[in-house]
Amino acid sequence: MTSRGKSGISSVVAALFTVVIVFFALVPTFLFTQSLYAILSNEVNKRRYFEVDRYSEKLDVLVLQIDNRLNLKVENTGPISLVVVRVWAYRVGTGSTLPADGPCYTESITLNPGSEALIDVSTCVQEYTGYVMFKVVTERGRQFTSHVVYLLNGMLPSSPYPFTLTVSIINMQRGKTYTVKVTPLDGGLVSPMTFTHKATASNENVTVAFGTTAGTFNVKLYENNMFKDLGDQNPQTVKVPDYTAVIFDLGWIVISPVDLEVVIVAPREVRLRDSGSEVIVQVFVFVKLPREAQEPVTITDVLDGLLSVSGGGEVTGCSTVSGIDLRPNQMTLVATCFVTISDDVTLTVPAGVIAAEGEDSGLQYFNSAASFVIDVDN
Amino acid sequence: MSSVVAEAILISVAVAIGIALLLVSQSWASVTNAKSVDQTNKEVAQQWSLLLIEHALVPPGPSMGGINRPEAPVYVSNPGKFELVILRCVVYPKGASPPFAPLHEIARVPADMRQVVPLTCPVYGHGLGQSYVVEIFAIPIHLYDPLEPLTNVQYGVIIRYDVKPTPSTG
Numbered sequence: 213m214t215s216r217g218k219s220g221i222s223s224v225v226a227a228l229f230t231v232v233i234v235f236f237a238l239v240p241t242f243l244f245t246q247s248l249y250a251i252l253s254n255e256v257n258k259r260r261y262f263e264v265d266r267y268s269e270k271l272d273v274l275v276l277q278i279d280n281r282l283n284l285k286v287e288n289t290g291p292i293s294l295v296v297v298r299v300w301a302y303r304v305g306t307g308s309t310l311p312a313d314g315p316c317y318t319e320s321i322t323l324n325p326g327s328e329a330l331i332d333v334s335t336c337v338q339e340y341t342g343y344v345m346f347k348v349v350t351e352r353g354r355q356f357t358s359h360v361v362y363l364l365n366g367m368l369p370s371s372p373y374p375f376t377l378t379v380s381i382i383n384m385q386r387g388k389t390y391t392v393k394v395t396p397l398d399g400g401l402v403s404p405m406t407f408t409h410k411a412t413a414s415n416e417n418v419t420v421a422f423g424t425t426a427g428t429f430n431v432k433l434y435e436n437n438m439f440k441d442l443g444d445q446n447p448q449t450v451k452v453p454d455y456t457a458v459i460f461d462l463g464w465i466v467i468s469p470v471d472l473e474v475v476i477v478a479p480r481e482v483r484l485r486d487s488g489s490e491v492i493v494q495v496f497v498f499v500k501l502p503r504e505a506q507e508p509v510t511i512t513d514v515l516d517g518l519l520s521v522s523g524g525g526e527v528t529g530c531s532t533v534s535g536i537d538l539r540p541n542q543m544t545l546v547a548t549c550f551v552t553i554s555d556d557v558t559l560t561v562p563a564g565v566i567a568a569e570g571e572d573s574g575l576q577y578f579n580s581a582a583s584f585v586i587d588v589d590n
Numbered sequence: 591m592s593s594v595v596a597e598a599i600l601i602s603v604a605v606a607i608g609i610a611l612l613l614v615s616q617s618w619a620s621v622t623n624a625k626s627v628d629q630t631n632k633e634v635a636q637q638w639s640l641l642l643i644e645h646a647l648v649p650p651g652p653s654m655g656g657i658n659r660p661e662a663p664v665y666v667s668n669p670g671k672f673e674l675v676i677l678r679c680v681v682y683p684k685g686a687s688p689p690f691a692p693l694h695e696i697a698r699v700p701a702d703m704r705q706v707v708p709l710t711c712p713v714y715g716h717g718l719g720q721s722y723v724v725e726i727f728a729i730p731i732h733l734y735d736p737l738e739p740l741t742n743v744q745y746g747v748i749i750r751y752d753v754k755p756t757p758s759t760g
Contacts, residue, residue, distance in 0.1 A: 221597060221600075221601055222597065222600035222601045222603070222604045223604075225601055225604040225605055225608065226604045226607075226608060228608070229604070229605075229607075229608025229609075229611065229612060230608075232608070232612060233608075233611055233612050233615045236612070236615075236616070237612070237615035237616050237618070237619045238615065238619070240619060241618075241619040241622055241623060244623050244626070245622075245623075245626055248626050248627065248630045251630060251634075252630050252633060252634060255634045255637055255638075256637060259637045259638065266669075297667075297703045298644065298667075298703075298706060300644065300645055302645075307647055307753075307754065308647055309645060309647075314665065314706065314708065315644075315645075315665075315706060318706075347644075347645075349642070349644055349667070349703070351669065351702070351703050352669055353640060353642040353667070353669030353703065355642075355644070
């Protein structure tokens, strides 16, 4: 019994060592590793917050001239404070810096949300003539650029509108009034702000130029004072001078004029009482607008001598009518003539003697030639 | 009596083995912990290794009336937490394979954006009007061994920046 009791001591000692090893080596190692993981995880989170902060930075950069000094107005429009650490000036086109050996401005400026500051950049661009752009670098490593501005001897040119924004309205509908309104979105200037034009012909195109400063502009098109729904095309937002042209395509169809068809209505055959006698017949000249015409027309002109006679007869008189509206596939009487006939005759209406005007397009329409034969039976 | 001796021997052996195992496990734990700390530090350093290319300009190549082996001025700053050592800076045509360039210390960029550091990087390959890539390899300064620059390169960062060549003025 004693012997068995003693023999268990070594097992107890071994177990004790096992416990000691677990508690003094493995567990601390595990806890230490966990704490390192927590530290790493914490750093990853900090890094993520840094990125969030970095991309929350928003800075508006505007080039201004105050008392013969060129300034950058920097405004913190984001939700967090930022620090401007450097300003670069670039020649647009070459990409080289002004001055050539480094940044333009290197003082730190702290900007709280909503606050703004002026940075004097006159010395960087002294006497420089050409297009230039400024870049502002923040402490978190973000870079914000100004608009491209044209400088004349290091100053903004005297014209308040150095850029031209052209707005084209194409394929307008005749008779409708179109208005373009240009609204600055970020403090830019534009002149004029509105332009109105009444289309005098269908599919008419017009282009108007607006003087602007650099900036972002909203361009809207109105038709008869109502906003014109053109999907993505209207309104349009343009950033001048990156983009300087806006086109509104109203998609009005292209109208091509067609020939008016002439129909002569007269007796096919006349009988004379005796040889050498004459008979007077009434001839009606109708004009028809073909079915394929793309718009209604108005008859504007019918020549008095529209009917010519060859053979044994002559026109004794015609009365004509104009000012009549015609729709596609519609026919109307435009002339009533009297023809004295002594033998077989051919009545002819030459091309181009009847004119009409397209109601939508204002285009001119003319008739094609037509003829009619009257046989005389003696 | 013999059983007592045998038990004493067993206990002694158990104690000896236990102490040996304890020492081995302590040593292992120390080494593991040290390695973990080192690894964590390196990973944290890599996390905060940030480099910003503020400006780069590729001069015109021979096809555009420029010189034969141009060098591009590149200005970098460091918004991260650790000072960085630039070990490589090359400029090559966009879409081409990066050229081989040995790693060696080119410049040091202090942290916190305090300073913008100008570099001069060689331009490899030329084409008319093509875009270029500025590629910079940097490593945190406390991971950099000046005698063995390749040590810890796996914890370095590569920054690329697209740039158009300058039109020739001549």
